[in-house]
Amino acid sequence: MRRALTIGWGAALALCLAVPSAAATLKVGPGEPYARLADAAAAARDGDHVLIAAGTYADCAVWRANRLTIEGAGEAASVISGTPCAGKALFVVQGNSVTIRGLTLSGAHVADFNGAGIRAEGGDLTVEHVRFTGNEDGLLAGALPGVTITIRDSVFLGNGTCAGRGGCAHGVYVGAIARLLVERSRFSGTRAGHHIKSRAQRTEVTGCVMEDGPTGTASYAIDAPNGGAVLLRDDRIEKGPNAQNHTAAVMVGEEGVTQLTPQIVIEGSVFRVDGRYTSYLLDNRTTTPAVLRGNTLQGNALGLRGAGTVQ
DSSP states (O other): OOOOOOOOHHHHHHHHHHSOOOOOEEEESTTSSBSSHHHHHHHOOTTOEEEEOSEEEOOOEEEOSSSOEEEESOTTTEEEOSOOBTTTEEEEEOSSSEEEEEEEEEOOOOTTSOOEEEEEOSSOEEEEEEEEESOSEEEEEOOOTTOEEEEESOEEESOOBOOSTTOOBOSEEEOSOSEEEEESOEEESOOSSOSEEEOOSEEEEESOEEEOTTTOOOSOSEEETTBOEEEEESOEEEEOTTOSOOSEEEEESTTOOOBOOOOEEEESOEEEEOSSSOEEEEEEOSSSOEEEESOEEEETEEEEESSEEEO
């Protein structure tokens, strides 16, 4: 004889609560359920997909849910250009495993000159096909132990400033995270700060273009001030006539080496100096021997200063 299985109300409720609800699609834009980004962010739950219609949004949002996908109609179509939230950024991302793609973040300015297109405050973050224009920081993250930030196929134009009393803002600036990965992205016309500043345990920049152009005033193309593993491959770097710092394109360890630095490798890259000065591809202030392999130097560019070999 088979026994019937019965569950009490308490057990049934617990079972229902244990089953995750289906992810929702939240549409933002004129005539859509959410007219404002902030309203969609407040309604978003873990795993949801936020679709931002074409248009210009004088708005900002704090994204708290996990596993979100926030997607615009394209870099030229969905433009976010409002007053930064919480005096921080147009998008403040506090959730984990968030993906942002297909939009423009423009003109973030705050009182301390540290306004960002994206401020990362949560877990892993992926940015794809996003255009950052005229912000103080394009993307900014503080110390987030164990976190990976990935940037792919994105453009950073005219970001950065050194107007703030606490230091400069940059195209990308990350604190002590586990890994910064930047792929197939372009940095152009950065103002006064660095195209990329990274305190990550591992910084990888692959297939990117970092150029000052005739009017850009960037300092370094890539600054890893506390060391950490640094791997650059197949990049194109140009220092222009108005560069703020003539020392090098890539600087590693000048603020004190506090990160384990198992390797420093630059390979298959092109470095050109357009100004009337000389500049090194790499200034290595660590004791880790760097490897420069298969790179091309143009204009007044030099190779390596510090420990390492040029192949």
